[in-house]
Amino acid sequence: MAVKNLPREELVRPGSGGCPGCPSSLALRVTLKALGKNTVFAIPACCAVVCLGAYPKTAFDVPVVSIAFEASAAAASGLAAGLKRLGKQDTNVVVWAGDGGTYDIGLQALSGAVERETDFIYICYNNEMYSNTGIQRSGATPYGAWTTTTWTGKTEQKKDMPAILRAHGLPYMATAVPGYPEDLFRKVRKAMSIRGSKYIEILAPCPPGWRFPMDKTVEMSKLAVDTGAWALYEYENGQLNFNLKSKSILEKKTEPKPIEEYLKLQGRFAHLFKPDRNEQVLDEIQQRSLADWERFRKQVECGVA
Amino acid sequence: MIMIDTGDRIAAKAAQMARPEFIAAYPITPQTVIVEKTADYVESGELDAEYIRVESEHSAMTAVIGAAVTGVRTFTATSSHGLALMHEMLHWAAYSRLPIVMVNVNRALGPGWNIWADQSDSLAQRDTGWVQFYCASCQEIFDTIIQAYRLAEMEDVQVPVMVNFDAFVLSHTSMPVEVPDQSDIDAFLPPYRALWKIDPDDPITCFNMLPQSEFGALRKDLHDAHGRVKELIPGIASEWKERFGSYHGGLVEEYLCEDAEYIIVAMGALGAEARVAVEELRREGMKAGLARVRLFRPFPNEVFRRLARNRTFIVVDRNVSIGSGGGVYSELKSGLYGFANAPVHGFIAGLGGKDLTFGEMCEMVRKVADGRAADVEWWGLEE
Ligand SMILES: Cc1ncc(C[n+]2csc(CCOP(=O)(O)OP(=O)(O)O)c2C)c(N)n1
Ligand code: SF4
Ligand SMILES: [Mg+2]
Numbered sequence: 001m002a003v004k005n006l007p008r009e010e011l012v013r014p015g016s017g018g019c020p021g022c023p024s025s026l027a028l029r030v031t032l033k034a035l036g037k038n039t040v041f042a043i044p045a046c047c048a049v050v051c052l053g054a055y056p057k058t059a060f061d062v063p064v065v066s067i068a069f070e071a072s073a074a075a076a077s078g079l080a081a082g083l084k085r086l087g088k089q090d091t092n093v094v095v096w097a098g099d100g101g102t103y104d105i106g107l108q109a110l111s112g113a114v115e116r117e118t119d120f121i122y123i124c125y126n127n128e129m130y131s132n133t134g135i136q137r138s139g140a141t142p143y144g145a146w147t148t149t150t151w152t153g154k155t156e157q158k159k160d161m162p163a164i165l166r167a168h169g170l171p172y173m174a175t176a177v178p179g180y181p182e183d184l185f186r187k188v189r190k191a192m193s194i195r196g197s198k199y200i201e202i203l204a205p206c207p208p209g210w211r212f213p214m215d216k217t218v219e220m221s222k223l224a225v226d227t228g229a230w231a232l233y234e235y236e237n238g239q240l241n242f243n244l245k246s247k248s249i250l251e252k253k254t255e256p257k258p259i260e261e262y263l264k265l266q267g268r269f270a271h272l273f274k275p276d277r278n279e280q281v282l283d284e285i286q287q288r289s290l291a292d293w294e295r296f297r298k299q300v301e302c303g304v305a
Numbered sequence: 306m307i308m309i310d311t312g313d314r315i316a317a318k319a320a321q322m323a324r325p326e327f328i329a330a331y332p333i334t335p336q337t338v339i340v341e342k343t344a345d346y347v348e349s350g351e352l353d354a355e356y357i358r359v360e361s362e363h364s365a366m367t368a369v370i371g372a373a374v375t376g377v378r379t380f381t382a383t384s385s386h387g388l389a390l391m392h393e394m395l396h397w398a399a400y401s402r403l404p405i406v407m408v409n410v411n412r413a414l415g416p417g418w419n420i421w422a423d424q425s426d427s428l429a430q431r432d433t434g435w436v437q438f439y440c441a442s443c444q445e446i447f448d449t450i451i452q453a454y455r456l457a458e459m460e461d462v463q464v465p466v467m468v469n470f471d472a473f474v475l476s477h478t479s480m481p482v483e484v485p486d487q488s489d490i491d492a493f494l495p496p497y498r499a500l501w502k503i504d505p506d507d508p509i510t511c512f513n514m515l516p517q518s519e520f521g522a523l524r525k526d527l528h529d530a531h532g533r534v535k536e537l538i539p540g541i542a543s544e545w546k547e548r549f550g551s552y553h554g555g556l557v558e559e560y561l562c563e564d565a566e567y568i569i570v571a572m573g574a575l576g577a578e579a580r581v582a583v584e585e586l587r588r589e590g591m592k593a594g595l596a597r598v599r600l601f602r603p604f605p606n607e608v609f610r611r612l613a614r615n616r617t618f619i620v621v622d623r624n625v626s627i628g629s630g631g632g633v634y635s636e637l638k639s640g641l642y643g644f645a646n647a648p649v650h651g652f653i654a655g656l657g658g659k660d661l662t663f664g665e666m667c668e669m670v671r672k673v674a675d676g677r678a679a680d681v682e683w684w685g686l687e688e
Contacts (some may be wrong), residue, residue, distance in 0.1 A: 063503045078371020154549070
């Protein structure tokens with residue numbers, strides 16, 4: 001569906017507390033267009049709680065249960081069961097959580113909910129750090145990135161959260177970016193059509209956290225795809241399917257742009273470029289990305305996800 | 306019908322008859338039987354409810370909160386480490402004003418691992434906003450669970466309730482219990498009508514950021530609800546007595562207190578043991594009485610201020626707040642301060658399930674009467 005044909009109804013009201021250029025708010029707006037009004041959200045501690053606004057106001061036009069940081073998937077379990085009792089199985093139960101609430105502190109509850117085949121959509125907007133508390137590292141922070149707990153750059157790789165989810169044998173998972181709203185819209189709609197636990201992870205380039213101008217959110221998310229730093233794909237019936245530019249990168253029809261083009265626009269990687277270029281780390285990041293793509297190709301070839 | 310069974314199984318029976326529509330629970334000794342039996346009730350169709358076998362107690366309480374906001378009646382049970390793991394969500398449940406009912410089987414916290422009776426687990430949760438009952442018999446467990454729903458769901462209460470009883474001493478000890486007909490329970494406890502709920506047709510945001518300007522008022526509202534709880538419990542207990550015959554006291558069970566010079570104050574199964582001690586002391590000619598604390602939160606200060614005239618209190622605490630002392634002892638003392646001069650002696654005893662007999666309690670009272678007792682003593686430690 002073309003962007004101009006997305007539903008007109010706005011379920012995020014004006015006056016949200018997000019920063020200008022907030023990737024999460026942008027993605028949320030598209031996501032809610034796909035979900036529609038018959039939706040209940042569970043939101044753990046994260047930026048989205050700030051976007052909601054403070055009592056007695058709210059920026060959301062769907063019911064929201066704000067819940068403790070590590071607890072959103074468990075709250076969704078209870079919500080789904082309660083709505084079932086009320087005969088409202090058709091209501092979308094959706095978690096909207098950050099990467100900290102997903103990769104780290106909320107992993108146990110998420111794993112439990114997916115293993116129990118809870119009928120819900122878990123959406124992680126991944127800004128690759130704890131932005132709410134002031135840009136600390138998370139399990140999703142990429143290697144080399146500056147945060148306020150990794151002043152000289154993170155020394156470990158991020159974990160492959162989507163693979164962890166797939167290992168649970170869930171029926172559907174997908175990745176998305178705010179820069180391709182029609183792709184995100186389609187994936188949310190797809191998730192809604194499937195029973196069981198669905199996981200969608202949205203890369204969320206965050207201007208204040210990543211240190212880039214706030215009018216560049218959309219471009220940054222597209223550049224992540226073009227450089228292969230982020231892969232757009234879906235997982236269904238045990239199959240991985242790549243989408244848009246990621247598909248042509250996978251099929252080697254397009255060369256990914258050098259990852260440097262993506263890194264150098266972000267202040268969180270500035271120490272890799274000045275005062276001197278850190279060739280070793282830059283090369284490691286590039287090689288790691290290419291290796292990820294080789295792994296994706298093998299997975300698609302062999303039909304193992 | 307008379308049912309002869311253990312505290313855990315009686316608790317499960319009460320939960321079943323209260324007709325919750327949602328249960329989420331995680332097993333921990335000595336509460337496991339409740340988790341197993343309620344699952345069995347649901348699978349056999351004897352209870353029409355959703356049951357989620359969660360992966361932790363933190364998730365158990367969270368899932369219960371999630372279900373409760375959809376407006377259904379909920380139940381869970383835990384103990385000790387499980388209760389401690391729930392801590393954050395206990396606050397969440399109470400501040401959300403959700404009328405959840407939970408059983409907690411009082412057990413010690415490690416290390417070292419100890420599965421026996423000790424009330425330090427729930428005492429550590431006294432500031433979470435939950436109403437806390439403590440039971441002294443299986444009959445009281447049954448009656449209190451049903452009454453807890455009635456109380457929690459009242460329009461001017463809307464507070465979660467924790468029903469506590471001792472590990473093994475009650476959880477695994479069989480006693481005869483009068484179980485009323487389901488229709489009579491239903492008449493006492495009508496179906497739950499939530500005052501508010503999550504509904505896509507009328508979207509509300511629950512529990513978002515709360516500014517300083519509003520925060521204190523909402524906490525006071527919960528505090529005031531606790532005040533009303535103290536006024537409402539006696540009425541609920543007498544209505545139960547009229548309908549079903551059994552009665553365990555209102556906020557405090559008072560036994561031979563009228564002319565008593567020495568009043569033993571205890572909570573849970575120790576309260577039942579103290580009753581025997583009181584009878585023994587009376588035989589010896591000592592004017593002893595018992596004030597068994599049924600309700601720890603809110604604390605029944607008014608009852609003790611009334612009882613305090615010319616009495617000496619001997620508090621037996623099967624719990625300890627390290628660095629302070631026995632939980633009931635300190636509550637009682639601070640509640641009396643400025644209202645009565647009654648001496649209060651505290652004994653920290655029976656921790657980690659160590660046996661404490663009525664004979665030992667008699668000895669505590671004699672020690673106090675003879676002026677040999679310190680303000681606070683640790684009782685029965687191996688030398
Ligand atoms: C148990 C607990 N620990 C820590 C916090 C503090 N805290 C709130 S949000 C947050 C980070 C959230 O990170 P993420 O999930 O990535 O969301 P983001 O802020 O990036 O949107 C932390 C550490 C908390 N609320 N609860
Ligand atoms: S810090 Fe980033 S994710 Fe958070 S509200 Fe601001 S732009 Fe959005
Ligand atoms: Mg984050």
